[in-house]
Amino acid sequence: MHIAIDAMGGDGCVDLTVPASLQALLKFPELSLILIGNEEQIAPLLADTTAAVKERLSVLHTAEQISDEDKPGTVLRNARQSSMYLATELVKRGEVQAMVSAGNTGALLMIGRHLLKTITGIQKPAIVATIPGATRQGYLLDVGANPECGAQQLFEFAVMGSVLAESLNGTAASVGLLNIGAEHYKGTEEVRLASQQMKQCSALNYIGFIEANELFEGVADVAVCDGFVGNVTIKSSAGVANVVNKFLAEQLPGTSSDTVANDVLTRLAAQINPQRFNGASLLGLQGSIVKSHGNATVEGFTYAIQQAVREVENAVPQLIAKKVAAIIEAN
Amino acid sequence: MHIAIDAMGGDGCVDLTVPASLQALLKFPELSLILIGNEEQIAPLLADTTAAVKERLSVLHTAEQISDEDKPGTVLRNARQSSMYLATELVKRGEVQAMVSAGNTGALLMIGRHLLKTITGIQKPAIVATIPGATRQGYLLDVGANPECGAQQLFEFAVMGSVLAESLNGTAASVGLLNIGAEHYKGTEEVRLASQQMKQCSALNYIGFIEANELFEGVADVAVCDGFVGNVTIKSSAGVANVVNKFLAEQLPGTSSDTVANDVLTRLAAQINPQRFNGASLLGLQGSIVKSHGNATVEGFTYAIQQAVREVENAVPQLIAKKVAAIIEAN
Numbered sequence: 001m002h003i004a005i006d007a008m009g010g011d012g013c014v015d016l017t018v019p020a021s022l023q024a025l026l027k028f029p030e031l032s033l034i035l036i037g038n039e040e041q042i043a044p045l046l047a048d049t050t051a052a053v054k055e056r057l058s059v060l061h062t063a064e065q066i067s068d069e070d071k072p073g074t075v076l077r078n079a080r081q082s083s084m085y086l087a088t089e090l091v092k093r094g095e096v097q098a099m100v101s102a103g104n105t106g107a108l109l110m111i112g113r114h115l116l117k118t119i120t121g122i123q124k125p126a127i128v129a130t131i132p133g134a135t136r137q138g139y140l141l142d143v144g145a146n147p148e149c150g151a152q153q154l155f156e157f158a159v160m161g162s163v164l165a166e167s168l169n170g171t172a173a174s175v176g177l178l179n180i181g182a183e184h185y186k187g188t189e190e191v192r193l194a195s196q197q198m199k200q201c202s203a204l205n206y207i208g209f210i211e212a213n214e215l216f217e218g219v220a221d222v223a224v225c226d227g228f229v230g231n232v233t234i235k236s237s238a239g240v241a242n243v244v245n246k247f248l249a250e251q252l253p254g255t256s257s258d259t260v261a262n263d264v265l266t267r268l269a270a271q272i273n274p275q276r277f278n279g280a281s282l283l284g285l286q287g288s289i290v291k292s293h294g295n296a297t298v299e300g301f302t303y304a305i306q307q308a309v310r311e312v313e314n315a316v317p318q319l320i321a322k323k324v325a326a327i328i329e330a331n
Numbered sequence: 332m333h334i335a336i337d338a339m340g341g342d343g344c345v346d347l348t349v350p351a352s353l354q355a356l357l358k359f360p361e362l363s364l365i366l367i368g369n370e371e372q373i374a375p376l377l378a379d380t381t382a383a384v385k386e387r388l389s390v391l392h393t394a395e396q397i398s399d400e401d402k403p404g405t406v407l408r409n410a411r412q413s414s415m416y417l418a419t420e421l422v423k424r425g426e427v428q429a430m431v432s433a434g435n436t437g438a439l440l441m442i443g444r445h446l447l448k449t450i451t452g453i454q455k456p457a458i459v460a461t462i463p464g465a466t467r468q469g470y471l472l473d474v475g476a477n478p479e480c481g482a483q484q485l486f487e488f489a490v491m492g493s494v495l496a497e498s499l500n501g502t503a504a505s506v507g508l509l510n511i512g513a514e515h516y517k518g519t520e521e522v523r524l525a526s527q528q529m530k531q532c533s534a535l536n537y538i539g540f541i542e543a544n545e546l547f548e549g550v551a552d553v554a555v556c557d558g559f560v561g562n563v564t565i566k567s568s569a570g571v572a573n574v575v576n577k578f579l580a581e582q583l584p585g586t587s588s589d590t591v592a593n594d595v596l597t598r599l600a601a602q603i604n605p606q607r608f609n610g611a612s613l614l615g616l617q618g619s620i621v622k623s624h625g626n627a628t629v630e631g632f633t634y635a636i637q638q639a640v641r642e643v644e645n646a647v648p649q650l651i652a653k654k655v656a657a658i659i660e661a662n
Contacts, residue, residue, distance in 0.1 A: 068514075069514070071516060105512075132574070144511055147511060147517075147518055147519050148519055178563065180475055180478060180558070180559055180562040180563065181436075183399070183400070185402060186478075187478055187559065188478050188479055188559060211566050212562070212563040212564075212566035212567035212570060213566040213567065213569050213570035213573065214570070215567060215570055216567075216570040216571060216573070216574050217570070217573075225563075227511070228511055228518065228519060228560060229559060229560055229563050231511040231543070232509065232511070232543040232556075232560050232563060232564055232567075233543075233563055233564075233567045235542050235543035235544040236543035236544065236546060236547075236563075236564045236567050236568050237567050237568065237570070237571045238544050239543060239544035239545070239546055239547040239548070239568070240547060240568045240571040240572055240575075241571055242544065242547070243463075243547050244575055244599065247599055248599070251598075251599075267582075268575065268578055268579070268582070
């Protein structure tokens with residue numbers, strides 16, 4: 001399994017991506033990685049690596065990189081030698097089966113659509129985030145690619161999310177539409193129209209409107225919304241988790257001998273750790289791209305690589321292309 | 332100080348509203364309450380009340396009530412004898428200075444606008460929620476009254492929120508506009524236009540776009556967004572807080588002798604307790620209406636009454652009317 005890493009993306013740049021890549025190589029013995037970025041910055045971080053790991057690691061040098069300030073509209077003209085562009089090109093040419101980046105989201109979407117193209121029947125890709133559920137992982141989309149969505153787009157998200165959840169969880173997936181109330185007249189016209197469309201689609205296990213507090217109760221395997229709402233949802237959830245983690249860190253001096261308390265709180269911190277759910281797939285493209293938060297930790301970026309590994313193992317883009325075409329044609 | 336309580340609203344109905352009313356009367360010696368609802372159901376719950384509290388409590392009987400299933404569009408025709416309508420009428424007639432309801436939000440907005448009218452310069456009322464901040468309470472609006480908002484409406488929310496925060500916190504208030512990124516080109520056109528309008532308004536201390544995770548870091552005293560986004564924000568935050576609370580309840584058997592752990596966790600549970608932040612004001616009306624969550628606990632509904640007390644003490648609607656008129660005229 002070959003995956004490309006945009007080594008220059010994210011706030012931590014190579015100090016984030018290189019250590020995380022090494023951890024992922026230790027975790028997945030079948031995995032090979034290509035790091036794309038500034039070799040001068042990458043090389044020192046590989047000094048202590050064992051030969052066995054180095055064998056599955058190569059570096060593709062480029063001095064160019066995309067920053068968070070670059071406007072997405074300009075990257076196709078100005079950034080064709082950037083680490084992000086080159087990594088996506090490797091996916092397009094089939095040299096790797098996926099790529100992972102913590103860089104500029106808008107630029108990544110622009111490059112992804114330009115090089116990989118969308119699956120037939122899908123207007124625009126969506127970003128799908130993993131959320132902790134009561135019994136199994138849930139999926140929320142879109143979380144930022146499309147700030148405004150029509151009913152047809154929301155319907156396409158439901159189809160893609162449903163196929164993703166079924167292939168990764170291995171069970172039938174229920175789909176809910178995020179709204180501000182359960183009553184049929186609530187929300188915007190787009191949401192109400194999308195609900196009717198989902199109801200009429202026999203290939204979907206559509207359960208109706210769900211509210212944001214239900215996301216974490218495992219009410220639905222897949223929750224669908226526009227990218228503005230989804231982005232705010234995951235960021236406000238992470239905000240609350242951060243408040244809790246900060247409180248725990250302040251209250252628990254490292255020297256505490258109170259092991260029961262420490263044990264409970266360590267498990268709590270692990271359960272609500274936003275880094276664990278890092279790694280959002282760009283769904284709807286003819287190829288796998290996984291987006292990491294820009295401010296991810298090494299642990300978080302390792303989870304994003306793991307998300308790419310799972311997608312490749314399950315051939316998610318190919319599966320989506322096949323099923324989406326069938327469902328959308330029938331509707 | 333006189334406040335009316337819609338005793339029939341909310342999942343708990345009289346079992347929620349009556350005990351909370353009694354707690355509020357104990358907490359605020361200057362407060363008098365009028366409970367509006369079914370006297371047969373209310374009376375038994377007042378049996379054990381002391382004479383000193385009973386003196387400040389009266390009951391206005393009506394058999395009619397609005398349910399969550401009632402469409403807001405029909406209540407003005409069909410529900411003029413409902414507890415919610417009668418409570419709002421008392422505000423209109425000046426017999427009470429505020430009313431509190433845990434009932435149907437859409438119906439409450441419809442009745443509020445019909446009876447109390449909006450302040451000059453404000454198109455539609457917004458629902459404002461209190462959120463825990465790093466140093467002081469923050470305010471988020473709209474959290475559900477207006478699922479779609481134009482730039483002018485977002486601007487009006489900024490003005491109203493700013494006046495509210497300044498009068499309740501007693502200090503100058505900073506205002507942020509909720510968006511999916513900090514860059515000027517991010518988000519929807521409405522959000523970008525509203526940002527320009529806020530920048531040009533010298534009466535606002537506008538700090539630019541903020542992201543949802545920053546809401547809990549006290550980055551801004553007031554955060555502005557449309558009602559769909561705001562509703563999802565508070566519900567997803569409450570969802571995470573519920574996960575944490577459930578985890579703590581499961582992990583901490585009541586018999587634990589581990590007092591350090593229990594102490595830390597009890598304080599954590601209190602800090603992220605969503606009930607503490609119950610009580611959302613309908614801002615922009617010529618009168619005070621406070622909305623409680625339908626599924627609030629007695630503790631939560633008591634906080635909603637407390638929110639109404641604070642609004643009355645600070646003469647919030649009158650203050651907003653005065654300042655909003657001045658600011659909106661100048662812009």
